[in-house]
Amino acid sequence: xxxxxxxxxxxxxxxxLAAGCTAAPAPxxxxxxxAPQAASGEPITVRVSTIAEPSTLDPNLAEDTYSITPIExxxxxxxxxxxxxxxxxxELAESWTVSDDGLTWTFNLRKDAVWSDGNPVTAKDVxxxxxxxxxxxxxxxxxxxxxxxxxxxxxxxxxxxxxxxDIDTLGVKAVDDYTVQFxxxxxxxxxxxxxxxxxxxxxxxxxxxxxxxxxxDPANIVVNGPYLLKEWKPAEQLVxxxxxxxxxxxxxxxxxxxxxxxxDQNTELALYESGDIDVAGDNAGSFPIEAxxxxxxxxxxxxxxxxxxxxxxxxxxxxxxxxxxxNVLVRKAFSAAxxxxxxxxxxxxxxxxxxxxxxxxxxxxxxxEVGIASDVEQAKAWLAEAGYPDGEGFPTVTYRYFSSxxxxxxxxxxxxxxKENLNxxxxxxxxxxxxxxxxTAATVPVEEMPEMWRLGWGADYPDENNWVYEVFHCTDSQNxxxxxxxxxxxxxxxxxxxxxSAKRIEMYRQVEEMMFGDEVRVAPYYHRGFTILAKPYIExxxxxxxxxxxxxxxxxx
Amino acid sequence: xxxxxxxxxxxxxxxxxPRSLLRDTLQRLTxxxxxxxxxxxxxxxxxxxxxxxxxxxxxxxxxxxxEKFQPPGTVATQGTxxxxxxxMGSDKLGRDILSRLIYGTRVSMAVAxxxxxxxxxxxxxxxxxxxxxxxxxxxxxxxxxxxxxxxPTLILIILLQVYLTTLAQKPPDEMGAFGQLVVTIDxxxxxxxxxxxxIGVVSWLNMARLVRGQTLxxxxxxxxxxxxxxxAKDQRIMGRHLLPNIIGPCIVAETLAIPTYIYTxxxxxxxxxxxxxxxxxWGSMIADGYGAMRTAPWVLFFPAIALSLTMLAFNFLGDALxxxxxxxxxx
Numbered sequence: 064x065x066x067x068x069x070x071x072x073x074x075x076x077x078x079x080l081a082a083g084c085t086a087a088p089a090p091x092x093x094x095x096x097x098a099p100q101a102a103s104g105e106p107i108t109v110r111v112s113t114i115a116e117p118s119t120l121d122p123n124l125a126e127d128t129y130s131i132t133p134i135e136x137x138x139x140x141x142x143x144x145x146x147x148x149x150x151x152x153x154e155l156a157e158s159w160t161v162s163d164d165g166l167t168w169t170f171n172l173r174k175d176a177v178w179s180d181g182n183p184v185t186a187k188d189v190x191x192x193x194x195x196x197x198x199x200x201x202x203x204x205x206x207x208x209x210x211x212x213x214x215x216x217x218x219x220x221x222x223x224x225x226x227x228x229d230i231d232t233l234g235v236k237a238v239d240d241y242t243v244q245f246x247x248x249x250x251x252x253x254x255x256x257x258x259x260x261x262x263x264x265x266x267x268x269x270x271x272x273x274x275x276x277x278x279x280d281p282a283n284i285v286v287n288g289p290y291l292l293k294e295w296k297p298a299e300q301l302v303x304x305x306x307x308x309x310x311x312x313x314x315x316x317x318x319x320x321x322x323x324x325x326x327d328q329n330t331e332l333a334l335y336e337s338g339d340i341d342v343a344g345d346n347a348g349s350f351p352i353e354a355x356x357x358x359x360x361x362x363x364x365x366x367x368x369x370x371x372x373x374x375x376x377x378x379x380x381x382x383x384x385x386x387x388x389x390n391v392l393v394r395k396a397f398s399a400a401x402x403x404x405x406x407x408x409x410x411x412x413x414x415x416x417x418x419x420x421x422x423x424x425x426x427x428x429x430x431x432e433v434g435i436a437s438d439v440e441q442a443k444a445w446l447a448e449a450g451y452p453d454g455e456g457f458p459t460v461t462y463r464y465f466s467s468x469x470x471x472x473x474x475x476x477x478x479x480x481x482k483e484n485l486n487x488x489x490x491x492x493x494x495x496x497x498x499x500x501x502x503t504a505a506t507v508p509v510e511e512m513p514e515m516w517r518l519g520w521g522a523d524y525p526d527e528n529n530w531v532y533e534v535f536h537c538t539d540s541q542n543x544x545x546x547x548x549x550x551x552x553x554x555x556x557x558x559x560x561x562x563x564s565a566k567r568i569e570m571y572r573q574v575e576e577m578m579f580g581d582e583v584r585v586a587p588y589y590h591r592g593f594t595i596l597a598k599p600y601i602e603x604x605x606x607x608x609x610x611x612x613x614x615x616x617x618x619x620x
Numbered sequence: 621x622x623x624x625x626x627x628x629x630x631x632x633x634x635x636x637x638p639r640s641l642l643r644d645t646l647q648r649l650t651x652x653x654x655x656x657x658x659x660x661x662x663x664x665x666x667x668x669x670x671x672x673x674x675x676x677x678x679x680x681x682x683x684x685x686x687e688k689f690q691p692p693g694t695v696a697t698q699g700t701x702x703x704x705x706x707x708m709g710s711d712k713l714g715r716d717i718l719s720r721l722i723y724g725t726r727v728s729m730a731v732a733x734x735x736x737x738x739x740x741x742x743x744x745x746x747x748x749x750x751x752x753x754x755x756x757x758x759x760x761x762x763x764x765x766x767x768x769x770x771x772p773t774l775i776l777i778i779l780l781q782v783y784l785t786t787l788a789q790k791p792p793d794e795m796g797a798f799g800q801l802v803v804t805i806d807x808x809x810x811x812x813x814x815x816x817x818x819i820g821v822v823s824w825l826n827m828a829r830l831v832r833g834q835t836l837x838x839x840x841x842x843x844x845x846x847x848x849x850x851x852a853k854d855q856r857i858m859g860r861h862l863l864p865n866i867i868g869p870c871i872v873a874e875t876l877a878i879p880t881y882i883y884t885x886x887x888x889x890x891x892x893x894x895x896x897x898x899x900x901x902w903g904s905m906i907a908d909g910y911g912a913m914r915t916a917p918w919v920l921f922f923p924a925i926a927l928s929l930t931m932l933a934f935n936f937l938g939d940a941l942x943x944x945x946x947x948x949x950x951x
Contacts, residue, residue: 329911352712353912356689402685409685410713466892468911475713475898479683483700491897 106318113346146604165250186237188265253526289614355412375521392449398586399442414592422590427527427571454486460514465499551577648944669729676719684714709918720900727901735881743824747831811896834866875938879931
């Protein structure tokens with residue numbers, strides 16, 4: 064018997080091998096371009112993808128697009144930004160009125176909205192959510208968009224635990240079960256856009272109080288939107304199913320949506336081509352130029368490619384307190400030396416060249432664009448005027464960006480353009496994103512700042528206030544370029560409080576011209592675009608601002 | 621006894637001149653055409669690496685955006701490189717892949733030389749001293765080697781990089797002399813400093829082990845005892861008697877180790893820890909090409925071929941050297 068003991072491990076190994084062979088997956092049914100519900104009566108399923116997993120499903124805490132897309136399907140806003148037009152339309156609120164002084168907003172809620180556990184959605188829930196978002200303990204990253212509500216800023220910026228606040232002084236009140244009233248600090252025509260945002264969507268107070276942070280787990284979550292969260296496999300997949308208690312459930316066609324987490328865009332594209340997902344590129348940046356080149360030269364893929372603006376801008380930031388960029392002529396020269404058309408066409412592959420901050424479609428964004436146009440001769444002249452003819456005597460400066468394939472290509476392209484057009488040497492420096500953000504904050508000592516850096520901005524709500532004022536105001540924003548206060552800042556603040564829309568548009572045109580044409584706080588160079596691939600049987604809108612509404616999608620039979 | 625041995629030696633001398641190790645090895649090596657081709661290829665790479673500017677048609681950072689992803693053999697029609705022929709195609713910024721490949725040679729060869737020198741200087745010295753010293757010293761020295769061997773290199777590099785980034789952000793007067801030196805070297809090497817450190821840290825360990833083993837073997841031999849009897853100092857015994865005997869296997873081991881250095885650099889650059897753009901290295905070019913594999917396979921193909929060929933050439937040469945230097949295969 065002992066003689067054959069050596070057989071044991073070998074047999075064991077063979078067993079494992081055999082198991083490995085038989086456990087191989089059975090060949091999956093090929094879907095190809097056929098719509099996913101072949102037999103009638105089967106639930107209609109659509110598979111979409113996201114490049115990153117949602118960091119939270121709590122509306123009060125969400126800040127990234129990967130979280131906001133699922134939240135859009137689970138929770139209803141007071142208003143909804145129309146996916147086609149970007150104009151606020153009724154959602155939870157049937158109607159709303161604003162007082163003559165522009166300070167009091169009253170929203171009338173619809174009476175047939177219920178939570179998925181059967182409770183009615185009331186004004187109390189709205190009040191609870193707004194208060195929760197503003198409370199400093201919640202540490203909501205988007206609380207600042209609510210600062211226009213009376214006392215919100217003071218309450219949110221309370222230093223705990225030394226100072227105290229009274230949450231009842233906040234300008235939000237449930238007048239009755241279906242009427243909620245907001246008191247604002249100053250008139251703000253864009254409040255109806257803000258009321259569509261995820262940050263102030265009603266949340267179920269009783270569930271949050273029972274489960275704490277775990278209230279968004281699939282087992283605990285209670286929602287009021289068109290879809291329910293059925294399953295969440297971490298780093299793999301989220302499964303959504305049609306909500307039978309949703310008041311417009313008959314308008315929702317798709318029964319089940321699977322949101323796959325696919326972190327690599329090349330993989331995403333391959334899965335789309337093999338028919339494993341129906342829509343690709345919805346929750347990601349645009350496809351890399353390599354993929355776009357191939358998609359556009361492929362007859363099938365190019366017909367399924369949808370492109371458009373993303374309401375998002377990429378710019379070169381200048382440290383305005385650090386020589387040589389303390390000289391406005393140098394900043395002008397560097398801005399004019401960027402060949403924006405080439406950047407968009409050949410380096411990014413999609414998008415629109417930008418000379419101003421806010422893209423077309425944002426309320427108040429100047430059309431046609433203002434700012435500094437790409438012009439090599441003018442750039443050379445400005446640099447010479449600044450004391451560096453043909454780049455002579457110009458120090459080597461650093462451009463810092465965060466590691467990503469696209470940013471690396473953009474950085475190298477910028478470096479090459481500045482070298483060729485201005486004859487200046489720019490060193491490139493890449494960092495991981497969180498470290499990069501921290502290293503270019505306005506609080507970083509000037510000697511540790513790079514001279515130039517990459518940053519961008521995407522719309523939270525489609526109004527200029529969210530752009531020039533909330534990003535570049537010298538004291539009320541992060542003010543990363545460290546700009547000193549000028550007339551432009553006053554005008555940006557005043558424009559937010561103006562109620563006459565024609566006047567507002569004109570004021571914002573002046574602010575854009577001053578900030579990016581005269582002072583050149585940063586050099587915007589392109590407005591980003593989306594590139595989405597969708598199978599021909601998917602009928603849907605491609606929104607520029609808000610996340611897509613799956614309940615409006617259709618799968619053609 | 622001693623007398624007769626000496627007489628024998630002098631008597632044999634006129635009959636047949638002793639063949640030098642070098643000549644003998646060369647003779648054996650050049651018999652194989654394939655090995656000669658490998659050697660010529662590597663020599664050519666070395667020449668290219670010394671003066672890439674002479675061989676490269678254009679600079680490694682010259683961009684021509686409209687001419688992106690041109691297949692090999694295309695003549696550029698617009699932009700900065702108009703009229704230039706892309707013999708190996710162009711990448712996503714319209715840069716000439718042939719030129720970038722040639723400049724990338726410099727990185728691979730620098731890494732090979734760097735690794736080889738560190739491993740020779742530190743590895744041989746360390747191994748000799750350990751093998752020749754008393755048992756306790758030997759034990760202590762070899763345990764240090766074991767500890768370094770067990771350390772995960774990748775984590776070491778990432779830690780070092782974090783350290784340097786923090787260091788580089790400080791104003792010069794706060795850095796200290798060492799900090800300034802490190803930052804200067806890193807800038808001068810285009811971000812390759814960590815690759816050098818990584819290779820430097822690990823490359824000499826195997827060599828030290830090999831040399832120590834050989835030393836342990838040879839220190840017992842009669843010629844070493846004889847040298848000690850006539851009063852030779854330790855350094856002389858190690859340098860003049862032990863070293864020539866063990867250098868053969870060391871050269872072979874080194875030739876076979878060089879591909880791993882080149883590969884380490886390529887790997888680190890591939891994951892973004894190596895060279896900083898726009899400086900090219902074969903590894904970073906492969907990383908670029910990997911994304912474009914289905915659109916423009918040549919962006920990946922040429923650096924991958926160059927890397928494979930070079931690693932193969934070093935391996936073949938190492939193999940041939942081992943056969944040529946092995947006394948057992950001598951006729």
